[in-house]
Amino acid sequence: MRTLWRIMANLFKWAWRLINFIREFILNLFLLLLVLVGVGVWMHIKNANQPVEVQQGALNLDLAGVVVDKPAVTNTLSKLGSQLLGASSSRLKENPLFDIVEAIRQAKTDKHISGIVLNLRDFAGGDQPSLQYIGKALREFRDSGKPIYAYGDNFTQAQYYLASFANKIYLSPHGSIDLHGFATNSLYYKSLLDKLKVSSYVFRVGTYKSAVEPFLRDDMSPAAREADTRWIGQLWHNYVTQIAANRQITAEEVFPGAQQFIAALQKNGGDMAKYALDAGLVDELATPAEVDQKLINVFGWDKQTKDYHATSIYDYALKKQPTKGNIAVIFADGPIVDGAQTPGMVGGDTTAAEIRSARLDGHIKAIILRVNSPGGSVTASETIREELAAARAAGKPVVVSMGGMAASGGYWISTPANYIIASPSTLTGSIGIFGIINTVEKSLSTLGVYTDGVSTSPLADVSVTKALPQEVQQVMQISIENGYKNFIDLVAKSRRMTPEQVDTIAQGRVWTGSDAKANGLVDALGDFDTAVRKAAELAKINQPELQWYQDQPSFADLVFGQMNAQIRAVLPETLQSVLPAPMYDVMSMMKKQPGLFDKMNDPQNRYAMCLTCGEVR
Structure with a gap:
């Protein structure tokens, strides 16, 4: 033993x-990985200010990932991802819109740059106003007399939109251009919540406030369908019209409709590349080797890279901006949440502090608030709005530049502006309020678990494990209605309308920038350049200089942020390999409903948010 x-x-x-x-x-x-990343970051920072030699030749617009107003991961982290650890999914990369446009405009007058090559194989897209702004810069470059060439094995809709600005588009003989239109899809959970016996208490104001419909229905309501059909049709019209103008063909030739497209394919034996050539969508069918030779003939042979002379846009150094500008540019990019800012979110306290800093800075004469948000917390939105109103009251003109979205809370924070500028394709409006509280008392009862206790008032007897008291429901609905009234009054005051006039175009309805202009919700249609000119005009500035308010990461942020970025790049592919395809598709769609599964932390559970604005495919 x-x-x-x-x-x-x-x-x-x-x-x-x-x-x-x-x-x-x-x-x-x-620990070894941490040391290696730390050393790499230190070396990168040490060499960051050394000038990069620009090759005599093309600017290679080899965009990878998506275009956003303000990346959640800084440029430094993005570059480190490829240099140190080799990010496994470049399509997760976020590219700052304004850096891309500035690089193209700088290249226009750069004697070393003689043309642009659009290499968009890994480009995943961006919202339509962002693509339009890049396209504007490409048009300026082309009008300067320098050529633009585009080549691809296949083009997505976003890739082809930028490619259409080129002087010449090459397509692989076995390639295709995927023009199919726009669509939106959302998940609906009513039957799931019923099966799980989850009680959803929904409070809302607005006929078209469809953000809460996933909790109430298994499909889209007729009112939401009618509203969304209008704005998505306008976005597609803007897309097709711009490409038709670029290619000097008709809109019907760009996209004749599904049945006509199918008939044309049947006629030519299903050859997608030949269809694109016959329709005038591309200029020539050519293999990669043939295109390389054409580009070598234009830009010359680089013995070192064994390719045509070119400088990647990621290696193209931008001229240093002045340390002190006279126009502050502050971003509200992402869902609006209470508290400090986190990556991909607009922190109410952080954004308000940036506006306050600009208000108290004697060098700053005007403020541009760049809004690209579906909205979010009412409390956080009001925190930002109050600080922006204080800046205007202090005599500093405020101009709002709307990006892809400035809806619900995104419009709320825009109301104090002296002037609001939207793109024709901006999604804005969605003036409405909602609140959601879920309880699981029925789910627990099926397991034999119950909650009981005492309280001094029905208003105190609130728990996720108990049914919501009727009195609490009444308070919530009154609070939501008050929030909607405040929203309407803010819009009415800022737009010089009556509350009744605002209510007719509110009710949670989403409008494009063009409709918003017609309805008096914005002052002008334009882009960021328009906003800069207006801010300079209002502040009487002869030479506008922009001061960008962006977070500067610490050394520790760079190290841990890079490790986090690497994990984010690897994990989705890992999950995709082990999850059934339908489940992975559901997870992807859940992530694409902005803010719904992120931090919803309004202290009064009140939200001004548009969930249908975030994903157009």
């Missing part, structure tokens, strides 16, 4: 030592 215990003790001792060894090994690997 003693021998048996000795054997068991030895086994336990060696097993314990093995566990300790594995633990120490993993920790040492993590």
Whole structure:
């Protein structure tokens, strides 16, 4: 018996030592990785100010990932991702819109740059106003006399939109251009919540406030369908019209309709590339080797890279901006939440602090608030709005530049502006309020779990494990109606309308920038350049200089942020390989409903948010 215990003790001792060894090994690997990343970051920062030699030749617009107003991961982290660890999914990369436009405009007058090559294979897209702004810069470059060439094996709709600004578009003989139109899709959970016996208490104001419909229905309501059909049709019209103008063909030739497209394919045997050539969508069908030779003939042979002379847009150094500008540019990019800012979110306290800093800065004469948000917390939106109103009251003109979205809370924070500018394709309006509280008392009861207790008032007896008291429901609905009234009054005051006039175009309805202009919700149609000119005009500035308010990461942020970026790049592909395809598609769609599964932390559970504005495919 003693021998048996000795054997068991030895086994336990060696097993314990093995566990300790594995633990120490993993920790040492993590420490080694941390040291390597830290050294890499330090070396990158040390060499960041060294000038990059620009090659005589093309600017290679080899965009990878998506275009956003303000990346959640900084440029430094993005570059480190490829240099240090090699990010496994470049399509997750976020590219700052204004850096891209500035690079194209700088290249227009750069004697070293003789043309642009659009290499868009890894470009995942962006909202329509962002693509239009890049397209404007490409048109300026082309009008300067320098050529633009585009090539692809296949073009998505976003890729082709930018490619259409080129002087010449090459397509692989076995390639295609995927023009199919726009669509929106949302998940609806009513039946799921019923099966899970989750009680959803929904409070809202607005006929078209469809943000809460996923909790109430299994499909889109007729009112939401009618409203969304209008704005998505306008976006598609803007898209097709611009491409038709670029290619000097008709809108019907760009996209003749599904049945006509199918008939044309049947006629030519299903050859997608030949269809694109016959329709005038591309100029020539050519293999990669043939295109390379054409570009070498134009830009010359680079012995070192064994390719045509070119400088990647990621290596193209922008001229340094002045440290002190006279126009502050502050971003509200993402869902609006209470508290400090986190990546991909608009923190009410953080944004208000930036506006206050600009208000108190003697060098700043005007403020541009760049809004690209579906909205969010009413409390956080009001925090930002109050600070913006204070800046205007202090005599500093405020101009709002709307990006892809400035809806619900995004419009709320825009109301104090002296002037509001939207793109024709901006999604704005969605003036409405809602609140949601879920409880699981029915779910727990099926497991034999119940909640009971005492309270001094029905208003105090609130728990996720109990049905919401009727009195609390009444308070919530009154609060939501008050929030809607405040929203209407803010809009009416800022737009010089009556509350009744605002209510007719509110009710949660989404409008494009063009409709918003017709309805008096914005002052002018334009882009960021229009906003800069207006801010300079209002502040009587002869030479506008922009001061961008953006977070500067610390050394620790760079190190841990890069590791987080790498994990984010690897994890989705890992999950995709182990999850069934339908489940992965559902997870992807859930992520694309902005703000719904992120931090919803309004202290009064009141939200001004448009969930249908975030994803157009």
